[in-house]
Amino acid sequence: MSQEHATESAMARPPVTQVGAVRWLRENLFSGWLNTTLTLLTIYILYVALPPLLDWVIFNAAISGTDRDNCTYAGACWVFVKVRFWQFMYGFYPEPERWRVNVVFIIGILGVASLLTSRVPTKAKLIVGVCMLTIFPVFAVVMFGGGVFGLEYIETSQWGGLFLTLTVASAAMVGSFPLGMVLAIGRRSKLPVVKTFCVCFIEFFRGVPLITILFMASVMVPLFLPEGLTLDKLARAIIGITIFNSAYMAEVIRGGLQSIPKGQYEAAHALGLSYWQGMGLIILPQALKAVIPGLVNTFIGLFKDTTLIYIIGIFDLLGMVQASFRDTKWLGLAFEGYAFIMLVFWIFCYSMSKYSQYLERKLNTGHKS
Amino acid sequence: MAEPATQASSHVGDDIIIEMAGVNKWYGDFHVLKNIDLTVYKGERIVICGPSGSGKSTLIRCINRLEEHQRGDIVVDGVTLGNDVRQVDQVRREVGMVFQHFNLFPHLSVLDNLTLAPIWVRKMPKREAEEIAMHYLTRVKIPEQAAKYPGQLSGGQQQRVAIARSLCMNPKIMLFDEPTSALDPEMIKEVLDVMVELAESGMTMLVVTHEMGFANKVADRVIFMDYGEIVEQNVPSEFFSNPKSERTKLFLSQILNH
Numbered sequence: 160m161s162q163e164h165a166t167e168s169a170m171a172r173p174p175v176t177q178v179g180a181v182r183w184l185r186e187n188l189f190s191g192w193l194n195t196t197l198t199l200l201t202i203y204i205l206y207v208a209l210p211p212l213l214d215w216v217i218f219n220a221a222i223s224g225t226d227r228d229n230c231t232y233a234g235a236c237w238v239f240v241k242v243r244f245w246q247f248m249y250g251f252y253p254e255p256e257r258w259r260v261n262v263v264f265i266i267g268i269l270g271v272a273s274l275l276t277s278r279v280p281t282k283a284k285l286i287v288g289v290c291m292l293t294i295f296p297v298f299a300v301v302m303f304g305g306g307v308f309g310l311e312y313i314e315t316s317q318w319g320g321l322f323l324t325l326t327v328a329s330a331a332m333v334g335s336f337p338l339g340m341v342l343a344i345g346r347r348s349k350l351p352v353v354k355t356f357c358v359c360f361i362e363f364f365r366g367v368p369l370i371t372i373l374f375m376a377s378v379m380v381p382l383f384l385p386e387g388l389t390l391d392k393l394a395r396a397i398i399g400i401t402i403f404n405s406a407y408m409a410e411v412i413r414g415g416l417q418s419i420p421k422g423q424y425e426a427a428h429a430l431g432l433s434y435w436q437g438m439g440l441i442i443l444p445q446a447l448k449a450v451i452p453g454l455v456n457t458f459i460g461l462f463k464d465t466t467l468i469y470i471i472g473i474f475d476l477l478g479m480v481q482a483s484f485r486d487t488k489w490l491g492l493a494f495e496g497y498a499f500i501m502l503v504f505w506i507f508c509y510s511m512s513k514y515s516q517y518l519e520r521k522l523n524t525g526h527k528s
Numbered sequence: 529m530a531e532p533a534t535q536a537s538s539h540v541g542d543d544i545i546i547e548m549a550g551v552n553k554w555y556g557d558f559h560v561l562k563n564i565d566l567t568v569y570k571g572e573r574i575v576i577c578g579p580s581g582s583g584k585s586t587l588i589r590c591i592n593r594l595e596e597h598q599r600g601d602i603v604v605d606g607v608t609l610g611n612d613v614r615q616v617d618q619v620r621r622e623v624g625m626v627f628q629h630f631n632l633f634p635h636l637s638v639l640d641n642l643t644l645a646p647i648w649v650r651k652m653p654k655r656e657a658e659e660i661a662m663h664y665l666t667r668v669k670i671p672e673q674a675a676k677y678p679g680q681l682s683g684g685q686q687q688r689v690a691i692a693r694s695l696c697m698n699p700k701i702m703l704f705d706e707p708t709s710a711l712d713p714e715m716i717k718e719v720l721d722v723m724v725e726l727a728e729s730g731m732t733m734l735v736v737t738h739e740m741g742f743a744n745k746v747a748d749r750v751i752f753m754d755y756g757e758i759v760e761q762n763v764p765s766e767f768f769s770n771p772k773s774e775r776t777k778l779f780l781s782q783i784l785n786h
């Protein structure tokens with residue numbers, strides 16, 4: 160009787176498993192013939208590849224000093240990146256005016272951060288969000304370009320480096336997301352005109368390479384613009400990237416819209432919500448939540464695609480680094496330059512990925528009803 | 529065929545709230561509603577039953593225009609349903625609906641589910657909407673669940689939230705489409721109890737259900753549908769003890785003996 164009772168109470172708790180490093184290794188790395196082989200193979204590859212890589216990146220690398228003579232030939236020459244660093248960041252933006260870029264970016268980062276954290280109340284977020292979408296872009300353009308309020312005029316051809324990459328990417332993201340949303344909803348519309356337009360738009364821009372759109376934007380569009388109207392090359396490139404990515408965005412969002420059960424639309428209608436209220440309050444929040452991984456995927460793709468603007472003669476981060484290779488003083492340092500670009504892009508993309516995972520966890524409200 | 533409504537019903541007042549006359553509906557070639565004539569009086573409780581596929585859901589969904597009818601007239605609370613969106617919205621504000629699968633909004637808390645329509649459709653201040661929501665949550669006996677999300681509730685609780693959500697709009701008519709048929713047996717009673725209470729409060733109700741105990745207890749009138757027609761309607765005592773048509777007898781024998 161007492162023994163029976165003891166077993167019962169033991170069953171009431173989850174079984175206690177033996178833990179420890181050895182056990183973990185056995186279960187995860189050496190749990191079978193195939194697993195063991197793969198583990199050993201991986202260890203061998205790391206053993207062969209890692210030491211020379213670390214030697215190149217860290218142990219034999221040169222970082223101190225300011226000119227070519229400081230480079231060792233056994234490892235990377237980070238001196239090059241160090242010397243050129245601020246040009247990689249700002250391009251040919253005149254040094255005394257760079258504070259203008261910094262001010263915009265600091266405000267931008269504060270604004271975005273307050274939208275992304277959960278500590279800020281919703282009302283404040285709404286105000287910040289509206290400001291970020293309306294006043295802030297105007298403010299940024301005025302600060303960057305100048306020519307008014309006593310600010311020195313700085314042509315967009317002097318903008319460059321990471322600053323330009325981030326500007327292009329943010330503008331294209333902020334533009335393509337709502338455009339993609341509208342296209343996705345339009346593609347599911349019952350009105351034939353709306354639907355056909357959206358289908359054609361999406362299928363066309365998804366079907367052509369971005370590089371061709373950028374060429375068209377830089378060369379062809381000016382020819383078609385009416386007399387007297389000019390649009391800056393950078394602006395045209397941003398519009399091109401925005402439109403291109405909105406087509407992808409639209410398809411991702413449409414996938415989300417399709418995953419929402421009909422009952423959600425019916426419940427919204429039955430409560431008297433209008434079509435747009437139902438969309439905005441019920442359908443889109445759920446649809447977007449369902450496709451966060453796909454959206455972030457598209458954002459990351461967009462961010463990396465901005466490097467293509469280098470080909471039409473705009474000096475983003477990639478463009479600045481590649482231009483610096485041509486400096487005869489620093490010939491032969493392409494590896495270092497590309498490694499630096501990879502690191503910068505990786506930091507941004509990985510952060511986006513991490514944030515999306517956090518967002519997914521936060522928005523998880525239990526099972527679907 | 530169809531009994532005249534006046535004979536079959538002991539309605540409260542004489543105010544007509546829903547009037548369907550010669551209503552027909554097709555899905556493609558499929559004739560789903562055939563010449564439906566139905567008059568509902570204020571405060572009346574009507575139970576609609578019939579075999580699966582007979583058009584019960586379609587009938588009540590025409591009343592708040594989740595489905596469009598193609599011929600005949602439907603007048604709800606003095607408003608004729610047609611293609612005018614404003615009139616449809618006007619009707620939907622006054623007609624609540626409870627679905628078989630609850631259709632709560634999973635991304636919103638229970639409280640937000642309840643306050644959404646009053647705030648956005650009735651333009652009610654948030655504070656007031658929340659007070660009303662808590663009042664109805666108390667009436668369906670789950671005020672303690674207000675902060676939870678629908679996915680964290682049992683089926684019976686979700687359906688009671690769905691009923692409360694409709695009631696928050698202070699509707700004149702409530703439609704129920706098989707509200708208990710997706711529920712586990714032990715949860716059916718908690719939902720039916722809420723519906724009985726609602727019926728006793730004088731709400732006009734149209735309920736599609738096969739819960740004949742509920743029909744017997746609260747219905748003023750039971751309607752039997754088959755193949756898109758209203759075959760028979762009567763007060764519950766007569767309907768169950770003395771069905772007139774063969775189809776009704778067959779249906780009753782099937783559901784009462786299973």
Ligand SMILES: Nc1ncnc2c1ncn2[C@@H]1O[C@H](COP(=O)(O)OP(=O)(O)O)[C@@H](O)[C@H]1O
Nearest residue numbers: 555558560578579580581582583584585586587
């Ligand atoms: N959207 C639709 N398209 C085509 N046929 C439908 C649609 N909705 C319902 N039907 C058909 O109409 C008939 C009646 O459906 P319904 O009103 O849901 O019946 P009930 O609720 O009595 O089971 C069924 O045969 C069903 O298959």
Ligand SMILES: [Mg+2]
Nearest residue numbers: 584585586706
């Ligand atoms: Mg049905």
